[in-house]
Amino acid sequence: MKFFIDTANIEQIREAASIGILHGVTTNPTLISRESGDPVEIFKTICEIVDGPVNAEVVALDGDGMVREGKELAQLHKNIVVKIPMCREGLKAVKTLASEGIRTNVTLIFTAIQALMAARAGASFVSPFVGRLDDISTTGMQLVQQIKQIYENYAINTEIIVASIRHPIHVVEAALIGADIATIPFKVIGQLLKHPLTDQGIEQFLDDWKKVQNR
């Protein structure tokens, strides 16, 4: 499983990169709106830090507009992946961009067949949202399991990015299912590193080491 970070915050991205577990970045218009500065500059800066896919989302709603925006975004850097919402016009845009060799990530996926359709239209990645399904009393991780099984049934190479991750258990289950990528908020990356027994263990070792040093 590859670790992506789900943020547009440069400090958080630098921090994740410094611990050597940063394979890519996902952003969306909401995350961009939380940061100051020109979105294009933000994307360029992110691409300098991370040597992996950097997802930049289109905001047009018509297929032609999405293709136009997508081509502009793709020109910023070779690692840019054009993120496109799951809808009829979105799939048309994916088909066109894929035929020109531009990678796409179809986002806001909430059913396994949406993921199959996106893959067949030529998406390089799909982003099923688990947390938002949990929010409406539907098990989000079951969606990921179904997509994984369907992709295996038909030997589909589109990569699954588990998105809308809210807590460490989502990441554990993504890895157990064998999804390709988890895109994780900064806070959850911190939680994943920690375990109280790890902390206790370190403390104990250091205490014992002091005895050795005092000899």
Added chain:
Amino acid sequence: MKFFIDTANLDEIKDAAELGLLDGVTTNPTLLARESGDPTDIFRKICAIVDGPVNAEVVSLDWQGIVAEGRELAQIHKNIVVKIPMTKDGLKATKVFSEEGIMTNVTLIFTPLQALMAARAGATFVCPFVGRLDDIASDGMELISQIKQMFVNYDIHTEIIVASIRNPIHVLETALIGADIATIPYKVIGQLLKHPLTDQGIEQFLADWEKVRGR
């Protein structure tokens, strides 16, 4: 899983093709009766839009009649598949066509052994009808699981076209079972693209993007 559309309506076929999600077309006499114009002409136009199997059904009941009709249909275009009802005469005709290299689809399959017999007679495709089984309180998708298992057991290459699809769950189960093809009515293709959380998500992203634009 390949996406076929179950219609003879040219506008619906064009729209599905634009989405990049059209691997083939199934028609039947009922669907043709809903369209105006000469059936041969309709088949020709469909073949011009779709680069994949186009199913045209015979209406004769005796095997000699089926063979005569099927040969004529097959001459319309190289992608024409002759659709034949599951009967004793139908299987005789299927055998003749298979020796002549004409593709066939044995339709109105309601038991797994009908599918196995059709495959052994040389059918290229079989069409089990799931919705019509659900209608009589039998589990239509169970039929698909059984056919899939038998075809795997005997390494049979006849492709399974899940037909009489009424709702998105039929398509989801088709993909989870790993059947080759789902032939889907136009209305259900539209339903498959949509999820209320996708729509809500797009709205939220656009609202947040307005803040970025307002800078």
